[in-house]
Amino acid sequence: MEKPQDVAHIIEKAKEGNQIAFSRLVDLFWNQVYGFQLKRTENENDAEDITIQTFSKAFDKIHTYDTRYVFKTWLITISKNIHIDLVRKRKHNLLNGNNHTEAIKKVLDDAPSMEDQIIQEQNLSSLLRDIKKLKPHYQEVINLRYFNELSYADIAEKLNEPINNIKVKLLRAKKLLAEIIKSK
Numbered sequence: 001m002e003k004p005q006d007v008a009h010i011i012e013k014a015k016e017g018n019q020i021a022f023s024r025l026v027d028l029f030w031n032q033v034y035g036f037q038l039k040r041t042e043n044e045n046d047a048e049d050i051t052i053q054t055f056s057k058a059f060d061k062i063h064t065y066d067t068r069y070v071f072k073t074w075l076i077t078i079s080k081n082i083h084i085d086l087v088r089k090r091k092h093n094l095l096n097g098n099n100h101t102e103a104i105k106k107v108l109d110d111a112p113s114m115e116d117q118i119i120q121e122q123n124l125s126s127l128l129r130d131i132k133k134l135k136p137h138y139q140e141v142i143n144l145r146y147f148n149e150l151s152y153a154d155i156a157e158k159l160n161e162p163i164n165n166i167k168v169k170l171l172r173a174k175k176l177l178a179e180i181i182k183s184k
Contacts, residue, residue, distance in 0.1 A: 007071060014062050025071075026055055026171055032072055033079050040083055048135075050086065052172070054079040056164035130180045138173035145170055 007028065013021035033054050037047035057078050058065075065074055131139055144155045152170070156163040 008067065011062070011065065011067070011071060014059070015065070022055075022059055022167075023171055025058075026168065027175070029072060029075055030055075030172070033075050036076055037079055037083065040080075046086070050079060050082050052165055052168045053082045055168045056162055057082065059164050059167075127181075130177060133180055134173060134176055137169065138176060141166060141169045142173050142177065 010021045010024050010028075014025055030051065034047055034051045037050045037054075038044065041047050041050065054075055058075055061078075065071065131142055134142065140159070141155060144150045144158065150158065152163055152166050155170075156166045159166065
């Protein structure tokens with residue numbers, strides 16, 4: 001685990017809009033938030049969806065993070081609130097999609113990451129077999145991004161999800177796919 005001062009530095013970079021810092025925060029805290037939600041929901045899909053939404057919301061609101069508090073605690077609090085909202089929505093059957101056209105228009109795509117480079121170096125048929133090992137929603141964002149060559153904004157619009165959810169899903173999908181490729 002990173003030292004607190006290193007995490008503080010990464011958070012500051014993230015507040016400046018640095019995508020690599022966001023990616024690093026996902027790497028550092030994914031398992032803790034996911035594990036917390038898995039215990040809470042007892043459902044892998046819900047835990048994963050809530051974790052994606054947690055990071056999406058955290059990245060939207062990173063400028064509001066108060067450094068007097070532990071970052072993990074801040075993430076867990078966001079995660080709890082998202083879970084509570086999900087339970088309320090399910091109880092009331094209010095399944096409305098979010099439309100973030102303003103956010104979609106503002107976001108630019110990132111430069112290729114290390115995971116992107118590993119993925120691009122693979123033989124196509126081998127890569128397609130590896131992609132099929134991912135969960136369906138990860139397969140979908142990978143296919144839309146790399147085979148249909150859609151931007152984050154276009155993927156968000158097509159899937160009717162907030163753009164930050166798409167970014168986190170794609171980040172997670174690329175990381176999992178890179179791990180599958182490396183493990184061969």
